[in-house]
Amino acid sequence: MGVAIVVLSVLAGVSGLLLGFAAVRFKVEGDPIVDKIDAILPQTQCGQCGYAGCRPYAEAIAAGEADINQCPPGGENGIVALAELLGRDPKPLNPDNGIEKPKRVAVIDEQNCIGCTLCIQACPVDAILGAAKHMHTVIDRECTGCELCLAPCPVDCIDMVPVGQTITNWKWAYPSPVSEARQPADRAAA
Amino acid sequence: MNSLFPFHGGLKTVRHKAESNQRPIASGILPKRLVVPLHQHIGAIAKPLVQPGDRVLKGQRIGQADGYISAAVHAPTSGVVTAVDQQAVPHPSGLTDLCVSIEADGENRWIEREPVDYRRLHPSDLRNLARSAGVVGLGGAGFPSAVKLNLSGHCERLEQLILNGAECEPWMTCDDMIMRERADEIVAGIHILAHLLEPRDVLIGIEDDKPEAIAAMTVACAGTGYQVRPVPTHYPSGGVKQLTKLLTNKEAPLNGRSTDIGVQCFNVATAYTLHRAINFGEPVISRIVTVTGRVAQPQNIDALLGTAFADLVAQCGGYRDRVERLIMGGPMMGFALHGDEVPVTKATNCILAASAEELAPEQPAMPCIRCGACAEVCPADLLPQQLYWHARAREFDKAQDYHLFSCIECGCCSTVCPSHIPLVQFYRYAKNEIWAQEKEKQKAELARQRYQARLERLEREQKEREAKLRQKAPPRPAPVAEASEADQLPIEAAVARARPDRATAPADAPKPPVVVAADSAGQDG
Numbered sequence: 001m002g003v004a005i006v007v008l009s010v011l012a013g014v015s016g017l018l019l020g021f022a023a024v025r026f027k028v029e030g031d032p033i034v035d036k037i038d039a040i041l042p043q044t045q046c047g048q049c050g051y052a053g054c055r056p057y058a059e060a061i062a063a064g065e066a067d068i069n070q071c072p073p074g075g076e077n078g079i080v081a082l083a084e085l086l087g088r089d090p091k092p093l094n095p096d097n098g099i100e101k102p103k104r105v106a107v108i109d110e111q112n113c114i115g116c117t118l119c120i121q122a123c124p125v126d127a128i129l130g131a132a133k134h135m136h137t138v139i140d141r142e143c144t145g146c147e148l149c150l151a152p153c154p155v156d157c158i159d160m161v162p163v164g165q166t167i168t169n170w171k172w173a174y175p176s177p178v179s180e181a182r183q184p185a186d187r188a189a190a
Numbered sequence: 191m192n193s194l195f196p197f198h199g200g201l202k203t204v205r206h207k208a209e210s211n212q213r214p215i216a217s218g219i220l221p222k223r224l225v226v227p228l229h230q231h232i233g234a235i236a237k238p239l240v241q242p243g244d245r246v247l248k249g250q251r252i253g254q255a256d257g258y259i260s261a262a263v264h265a266p267t268s269g270v271v272t273a274v275d276q277q278a279v280p281h282p283s284g285l286t287d288l289c290v291s292i293e294a295d296g297e298n299r300w301i302e303r304e305p306v307d308y309r310r311l312h313p314s315d316l317r318n319l320a321r322s323a324g325v326v327g328l329g330g331a332g333f334p335s336a337v338k339l340n341l342s343g344h345c346e347r348l349e350q351l352i353l354n355g356a357e358c359e360p361w362m363t364c365d366d367m368i369m370r371e372r373a374d375e376i377v378a379g380i381h382i383l384a385h386l387l388e389p390r391d392v393l394i395g396i397e398d399d400k401p402e403a404i405a406a407m408t409v410a411c412a413g414t415g416y417q418v419r420p421v422p423t424h425y426p427s428g429g430v431k432q433l434t435k436l437l438t439n440k441e442a443p444l445n446g447r448s449t450d451i452g453v454q455c456f457n458v459a460t461a462y463t464l465h466r467a468i469n470f471g472e473p474v475i476s477r478i479v480t481v482t483g484r485v486a487q488p489q490n491i492d493a494l495l496g497t498a499f500a501d502l503v504a505q506c507g508g509y510r511d512r513v514e515r516l517i518m519g520g521p522m523m524g525f526a527l528h529g530d531e532v533p534v535t536k537a538t539n540c541i542l543a544a545s546a547e548e549l550a551p552e553q554p555a556m557p558c559i560r561c562g563a564c565a566e567v568c569p570a571d572l573l574p575q576q577l578y579w580h581a582r583a584r585e586f587d588k589a590q591d592y593h594l595f596s597c598i599e600c601g602c603c604s605t606v607c608p609s610h611i612p613l614v615q616f617y618r619y620a621k622n623e624i625w626a627q628e629k630e631k632q633k634a635e636l637a638r639q640r641y642q643a644r645l646e647r648l649e650r651e652q653k654e655r656e657a658k659l660r661q662k663a664p665p666r667p668a669p670v671a672e673a674s675e676a677d678q679l680p681i682e683a684a685v686a687r688a689r690p691d692r693a694t695a696p697a698d699a700p701k702p703p704v705v706v707a708a709d710s711a712g713q714d715g
Contacts, residue, residue: 042630043637053641125640126647144637167229169629170283171622175555175615 034062040081044073045124046146048098053124061086072098073145104160105143106150110135112157119149119158194421195439197432199567201602203360203425203522205399206548210482211363213489215371218476219505224266224292224496226252227279230324230535231332233259240290244271249301249473252290255321261334262324265292266475266494268299280499280518280535284528292496303471308382313339316386316468323467324474324536329354329365329428329457330519332537335464338454339386349452350438351389353380353461355396355403356421356428359520362540364478367490368459369396369403373410379461380416382468387454392416394458395433399423425522426600430455432569444593479534483517483543484510493534499541500530509543517542521549522601556609564603564613570596574603578613581620586627589620597621 037058044054049070051057060066061082068082069091076093083090093100108119108128115133120126127143130136138149138158150158163169229235236253240246246265253263269292276286308316321336341348353376357365369376384392394411396404398420408418421427421436430448433455435441440451448455459478466472475495479502482488486507493502499516503509517524519540542548564574573592580589597617604613 038638041634043634043641045637045641054638055641124644125637126644127640142636142640144633165283165285167279167281167283167285167287169626170281170285171626172282172615172618174619175612 031059031062034058036085037061037082040074040078040085041071042073042078042144044144044146046073046144046148047124048072050097067091067094069094070097072100075100103163104145105140105163106138106145106147106158107140107161108136108138109157109159110137112155114155116154118152118154122148122152124148192417192419194419194436196422196424197427197435197569198571199569199602200427200432201425201567201605202423203358203605205423206361206482207363207366207399210361210480210488210490211366213487215367215478215490215492216505218491218493218497218502220267220294220296220298220494221497221501222294223272224269224294224494225277225289225498225533226263226266226292226496227277227287227289227533227535228253228263229279229287230263230495230537231261231326231334233257233261233334235288236260236263238274238288238290240265240271240274242271242273245269246271246292247299247301249303249475251322251473252292255334259334259337260321261326261332261336262322262473263290263495264324264473264475265290266496267292267294268297269294278529278532280527280532280538282525289496289533305469305471308385308468313386316382320464320467322473323463325460325464325467326474326536327457328459328463328477328536328539330523330537330539332535335456335460338456339383341387341449341454344447344449345452347452348387348389348449348454349391350434350454351380351383351387351392352430352433352437352453352455353392353394353416353458354428354430354433354455355394355400355407355458356433357400358397358423358425358428359522359524359540360425361482361542362480362520363482364480364490364539365458366400366403367480368462368478369400370406372462373403373406375465376407376458376462377410377414377416378469379463379465381414382464383456383461384416389454393437394418395421395427395437397421397423397427425602426569426598429569429598429600431598444596474536477534477536477538479538480540480542481506482540483548484513484545485543486510493538495535496533498531498533499527502534502541503530503543512545513543514546514549515544517544522605523599553610555611558609558611561608563606563608567602567606569600569602570598572597574613577620578611578616581616584620584623586620586624590624594620594624 038055041054041058047053049057049066051060051066057066057071061068068086068088069079071078072093079093080090113135115130115135117130117132119136120128120130124146125142125144127139128136128149129139145160147160228238234256237256238252239254240252246252246269248265248268250265251262252265255262271290272293273291275289277289277291279287279289306319317336317339320339321334325335327333327335355365355369380392392415394407394416396407396418404418404420411418419437426432427436431442434448434453438453440453442448442451463474467474476492477495478490479493480490481502485503489506491502491505516527516530518527518538519525521542521544524540524542558575558578560575562575568574576592577589577594577597580592594617599614599617601614607613
């Protein structure tokens with residue numbers, strides 16, 4: 001009886017120490033699920049989800065405050081990826097947050113820009129270059145297409161331009177069996 | 191040890207070599223206008239160095255290599271630059287790319303050519319020379335040779351240097367002809383390669399349907415120790431991995447490079463251009479192009495880069511009847527062009543005007559019957575069925591689990607598929623999608639970093655502003671400075687409570703509370 005008590009106490013003590021050590025040694029800073037959600041989000045930082053940026057939205061999803069279908073730039077693929085990560089069922093994009101659009105970038109009409117810096121202050125990724133009373137321009141490689149610069153512009157000189165197809169971003173199309181089957185017939189007709 | 195080690199799979203293909211290898215290499219006519227693309231290689235596009243109106247000499251650099259994996263571009267003849275703009279280039283998309291258009295003046299005046307003695311040059315200077323002379327792989331991929339000439343970090347000692355003269359694609363004979371006619375100059379180029387890479391053995395692999403080329407190379411290599419190795423005519427023996435396996439029985443690890451196993455491989459025509467670049471100071475401004483198929487006189491032409499395909503076809507007597515499709519490259523790995531007004535680039539090894547007879551008849555794709563014929567012929571030892579399955583279902587990560595990126599797109603599987611499934615098309619599609627996703631991810635990462643940096647900047651600026659305000663205003667305890675009406679009441683109460691005590695204290699003691707009260711009153715006013 002005495003031996004059993006001693007053995008169990010020692011075991012409990014050792015396990016306690018181990019757990020305590022592990023808690024200190026393997027402490028995880030922050031919430032890893034937020035990082036995983038944030039990695040799926042497109043980082044457009046547009047705020048269409050109702051949060052100040054992608055990270056705040058990721059935090060809200062992790063906390064259960066936001067749904068997974070509030071990100072229009074992420075689109076259907078993003079929702080599916082989030083659903084897979086969180087073990088939920090995918091659902092269609094919430095139309096209140098906007099619609100999925102093809103990728104676009106902001107372009108400033110430099111003739112009309114008055115150099116007010118309002119768009120510079122609105123840009124969430126500092127992708128607009130310029131100074132007060134000097135012309136501004138968008139660094140297209142860094143523009144996420146969030147459209148946040150459109151509203152503040154007092155002279156409406158910013159346009160969203162679709163990213164055109166170039167030889168560098170061109171992709172082989174999905175081979176459709178139907179068109180494969182049709183091709184010779186088309187040629188015969190032509 | 192002259193034994194060969196067959197690779198898995200592969201095909202016996204129709205050859206069609208005799209059409210174009212009966213005539214000697216013709217020199218290309220000088221067209222009036224040359225359109226020289228600035229992106230003729232794998233890697234970053236060359237930076238243009240000229241503007242419309244500039245006079246250029248033959249061999250003058252018109253595009254500068256931009257970064258490590260890039261190559262320079264040169265004027266193929268003397269003349270005037272008429273435009274630096276987007277022009278149609280030979281690409282499966284039919285899209286345009288940045289090109290320099292040159293109006294030839296007909297004088298063909300060279301720049302000052304400066305041959306160098308490569309034995310006296312530092313290896314890194316020699317590599318830079320190759321880069322600025324625009325030397326890239328001429329087998330079709332156009333990978334900058336200077337990069338492949340730098341072994342540091344890949345392997346300590348090169349075991350085998352392989353010269354690729356296999357030319358396994360049907361119809362194509364440009365390597366065959368250059369080996370027949372310019373074997374000595376190829377060997378001179380191999381000397382430079384061997385000087386830089388110091389390989390133990392130099393092996394030259396040539397398919398055995400080219401006896402003249404084998405004979406010419408054997409004569410040229412006499413006394414050099416370079417070994418000419420005929421390999422069986424079996425498609426795709428000209429693939430780098432397949433030729434390496436054939437000649438050395440070595441296989442590069444998955445996702446590895448051939449240098450990991452001590453092998454480096456160059457096309458024979460690349461060795462020739464390296465020789466011209468170093469020993470003659472002539473940058474790469476032309477290449478040998480096979481023009482074959484349904485043209486009046488199929489032949490090989492030493493064409494200036496930037497010559498329109500239509501001009502080359504005209505030099506061969508024009509099209510014969512019923513050309514169904516114009517293909518750049520061979521029928522197995524080439525791609526259909528959208529027109530013949532596109533310029534010759536360093537990657538243009540063959541122009542094939544194909545009729546319906548030459549093309550595999552296109553038939554509607556039928557369901558996969560899991561016969562496994564594709565896996566039997568796959569020279570990369572992959573499972574084409576699985577790849578097809580996952581690519582079709584857009585399950586790209588699963589396709590990558592089956593080593594999608596080891597696929598060399600040789601076309602063997604599509605050729606043998608009894609259901610006529612365009613398998614290679616699916617792999618190309620999946621690869622492109624994966625690359626696009628990768629790019630997208632990198633862009634998102636950049637946006638994330640910039641967003642974080644902006645938040646930090648805003649916070650820092652806020653703090654700085656506060657610090658400045660504090661500096662400007664006279665130093666006061668912060669809570670008092672921001673005291674509001676509501677805060678004031680407890681303070682006054684405390685002061686009132688303190689007064690009776692203070693009355694008993696020495697006469698000068700009550701002063702500080704009064705000062706505080708006055709101060710806060712002043713703030714409110």
